[in-house]
Amino acid sequence: MSEPTIIDGKATSAAILDEIKAEVDALKENGCQPGLATVLVGDRPDSATYVRMKHARCQDVGITSFDTKLPGDVTQDELLAKVSELNADPAVHGILIQLPLPSHINEETILSAVSLEKDVDGFHPLNIGKLAMKDREPTFVPCTPRGCIELLERYHVDIAGKHAVVVGRSNIVGLPVALMLLHKNATVQICHSRTPDLKECVQRADIVIAAVGKARLIEGDWLKQGATVIDVGMNSIDAPETKRGYRMVGDVDFESAKAVAGAITPVPGGVGPMTIAMLLRNTVDGAKRTCAQK
Amino acid sequence: MSEPTIIDGKATSAAILDEIKAEVDALKENGCQPGLATVLVGDRPDSATYVRMKHARCQDVGITSFDTKLPGDVTQDELLAKVSELNADPAVHGILIQLPLPSHINEETILSAVSLEKDVDGFHPLNIGKLAMKDREPTFVPCTPRGCIELLERYHVDIAGKHAVVVGRSNIVGLPVALMLLHKNATVQICHSRTPDLKECVQRADIVIAAVGKARLIEGDWLKQGATVIDVGMNSIDAPETKRGYRMVGDVDFESAKAVAGAITPVPGGVGPMTIAMLLRNTVDGAKRTCAQK
Numbered sequence: 276m277s278e279p280t281i282i283d284g285k286a287t288s289a290a291i292l293d294e295i296k297a298e299v300d301a302l303k304e305n306g307c308q309p310g311l312a313t314v315l316v317g318d319r320p321d322s323a324t325y326v327r328m329k330h331a332r333c334q335d336v337g338i339t340s341f342d343t344k345l346p347g348d349v350t351q352d353e354l355l356a357k358v359s360e361l362n363a364d365p366a367v368h369g370i371l372i373q374l375p376l377p378s379h380i381n382e383e384t385i386l387s388a389v390s391l392e393k394d395v396d397g398f399h400p401l402n403i404g405k406l407a408m409k410d411r412e413p414t415f416v417p418c419t420p421r422g423c424i425e426l427l428e429r430y431h432v433d434i435a436g437k438h439a440v441v442v443g444r445s446n447i448v449g450l451p452v453a454l455m456l457l458h459k460n461a462t463v464q465i466c467h468s469r470t471p472d473l474k475e476c477v478q479r480a481d482i483v484i485a486a487v488g489k490a491r492l493i494e495g496d497w498l499k500q501g502a503t504v505i506d507v508g509m510n511s512i513d514a515p516e517t518k519r520g521y522r523m524v525g526d527v528d529f530e531s532a533k534a535v536a537g538a539i540t541p542v543p544g545g546v547g548p549m550t551i552a553m554l555l556r557n558t559v560d561g562a563k564r565t566c567a568q569k
Numbered sequence: 570m571s572e573p574t575i576i577d578g579k580a581t582s583a584a585i586l587d588e589i590k591a592e593v594d595a596l597k598e599n600g601c602q603p604g605l606a607t608v609l610v611g612d613r614p615d616s617a618t619y620v621r622m623k624h625a626r627c628q629d630v631g632i633t634s635f636d637t638k639l640p641g642d643v644t645q646d647e648l649l650a651k652v653s654e655l656n657a658d659p660a661v662h663g664i665l666i667q668l669p670l671p672s673h674i675n676e677e678t679i680l681s682a683v684s685l686e687k688d689v690d691g692f693h694p695l696n697i698g699k700l701a702m703k704d705r706e707p708t709f710v711p712c713t714p715r716g717c718i719e720l721l722e723r724y725h726v727d728i729a730g731k732h733a734v735v736v737g738r739s740n741i742v743g744l745p746v747a748l749m750l751l752h753k754n755a756t757v758q759i760c761h762s763r764t765p766d767l768k769e770c771v772q773r774a775d776i777v778i779a780a781v782g783k784a785r786l787i788e789g790d791w792l793k794q795g796a797t798v799i800d801v802g803m804n805s806i807d808a809p810e811t812k813r814g815y816r817m818v819g820d821v822d823f824e825s826a827k828a829v830a831g832a833i834t835p836v837p838g839g840v841g842p843m844t845i846a847m848l849l850r851n852t853v854d855g856a857k858r859t860c861a862q863k
């Protein structure tokens with residue numbers, strides 16, 4: 276039983292951020308300054324943390340970031356007006372609406388209002404449609420799914436002709452990553468809460484993508500020997516021994532999975548840092564397109 | 570070994586056409602006359618036949634049909650101008666561009682030019698995006714996939730919690746039908762030409778959708794006992810004993826499959842007639858929406 280490859284999202288994302296920084300430097304020399312706007316509604320501490328991290332990474336690579344904070348009781352029309360303003364702002368190349376939005380706001384309406392050219396999250400239905408279809412080019416690829424694929428590719432994991440099982444079918448992770456694996460010629464099975472025999476499905480997978488949101492659901496004996504495991508899950512569990520009283524674990528039980536998998540992402544330090552790197556990647560791609568049109 | 574249920578697309582589509590005729594009669598009484606425009610480019614005999622059949626069914630149910638025939642060497646701009654004209658025509662509620670288009674024309678450009686409100690084929694990427702995403706409502710559902718689901722539902726085949734295997738991943742059949750089965754809570758596996766062990770995949774399916782275009786590829790011993798088989802394939806094979814010299818068969822070997830399947834569609838007389846019925850269904854749905862807005 277050999278040790279598996281640990282797919283290091285932290286190191287990989289750091290390398291990607293270096294690449295992005297070099298690109299941003301070159302763009303700036305040509306008078307193109309990439310900019311990302313974030314919109315945070317309400318005061319969820321986790322959302323605030325994510326937004327803060329995004330701004331910090333922007334700063335690291337030289338992307339200007341614009342910070343919009345709106346109160347939790349903002350009206351949908353006020354939020355739409357803000358989105359229009361950012362759509363029209365030539366200094367902004369990407370707009371990120373931090374989810375979830377408060378329940379009185381229609382998420383679909385807001386996300387569809389973001390200009391397609393600035394939809395760095397890639398959640399616009401037109402974008403998802405092009406992602407889904409053969410021979411169409413989406414303007415932006417959603418960040419977390421793109422991060423998963425990037426990890427597979429940078430670790431030279433074969434996708435074509437392999438069996439991939441995606442557990443989870445959300446619009447932001449499970450569904451788009453499944454579509455991307457399909458276009459890369461994997462045979463893809465999409466599992467979810469109504470799958471009766473999840474363990475048996477996972478056991479047949481060469482590549483497992485776990486995007487469920489259930490701490491350590493997938494155990495080592497669910498895996499095929501040598502499988503590649505990408506664990507998207509971020510679940511906080513009680514950890515009285517730590518200072519904060521909790522810690523983050525994935526949807527995969529890392530300890531038992533490590534003994535069977537051929538390669539596996541840890542949580543934290545796997546997909547998480549890749550998501551932000553891909554957000555910056557999308558922002559720079561957007562800036563490049565806009566500047567080239569000038 | 571009991572006889573399987575033969576899923577009769579001819580009888581089912583006839584029943585649907587009756588329902589549509591009753592709806593069209595009621596709409597007309599309210600001053601709403603549904604209209605479908607077809608656009609045929611070039612002189613492929615198969616395409617001409619399909620278009621003719623669509624017009625004949627329109628006539629049966631009282632939908633006005635508009636027939637545009639363009640020469641095979643029409644320019645892309647001329648075709649686009651025609652599409653704009655039909656987009657603007659208030660008597661037209663659905664526009665069907667008969668595929669395939671000649672190779673000098675960009676299919677994506679033409680299909681994206683069809684007004685979303687008249688895209689009765691459901692091939693617009695925005696429509697496919699909404700079909701792909703959870704909790705979004707596409708304006709139109711593509712006809713052949715919708716016909717497959719309609720057959721399953723009218724024959725009371727359970728979908729939720731079942732294993733569905735879709736063989737084929739084209740934009741017009743395999744991909745959308747897989748997405749629809751997923752939203753109906755099947756666990757869905759999408760197979761294609763790069764799937765190494767197609768037979769083993771099909772063997773695990775409670776529901777098989779075959780949309781491959783290979784005559785009788787799937788044989789009886791590939792099926793799980795009692796599986797439901799929807800055969801989308803339409804392949805012509807030599808048949809010197811017939812007057813025409815050829816006959817149509819599906820992607821499934823009907824004779825051997827019949828002995829194992831619990832329910833199966835024949836070819837012809839399965840999915841084929843459902844496709845036209847769903848096109849008329851979409852046209853009437855479009856007309857209803859437009860007339861309601863007046």
Ligand SMILES: NC(=O)C1=CN([C@@H]2O[C@H](COP(=O)(O)OP(=O)(O)OC[C@H]3O[C@@H](n4cnc5c(N)ncnc54)[C@H](OP(=O)(O)O)[C@@H]3O)[C@@H](O)[C@H]2O)C=CC1
Binds near residue numbers: 548
């Ligand atoms: N690392 C990162 O950057 C990111 C991490 N995440 C994390 O990824 C995880 C998934 O996120 P997200 O997709 O937004 O979550 P959602 O809650 O939107 O979707 C979860 C999916 O998992 C399925 N599911 C739930 N329970 C089970 C079960 N017992 N067995 C099989 N499937 C199940 C659900 O099925 P059904 O559809 O039937 O309800 C659903 O499709 C979370 O832990 C989240 O924190 C998310 C985004 C970014």
Ligand SMILES: NC(=O)C1=CN([C@@H]2O[C@H](COP(=O)(O)OP(=O)(O)OC[C@H]3O[C@@H](n4cnc5c(N)ncnc54)[C@H](OP(=O)(O)O)[C@@H]3O)[C@@H](O)[C@H]2O)C=CC1
Binds near residue numbers: 741841
């Ligand atoms: N009844 C009706 O109304 C309609 C019937 N049809 C019929 O349905 C069939 C499919 O049509 P369409 O989707 O347009 O066809 P496409 O040729 O666009 O797609 C065929 C799909 O089958 C896959 N495939 C090809 N060979 C194999 C193989 N040996 N094993 C596994 N998968 C394979 C291809 O894989 P890859 O992606 O890797 O190339 C592709 O995804 C055709 O027979 C067509 O005539 C189509 C539309 C309407």
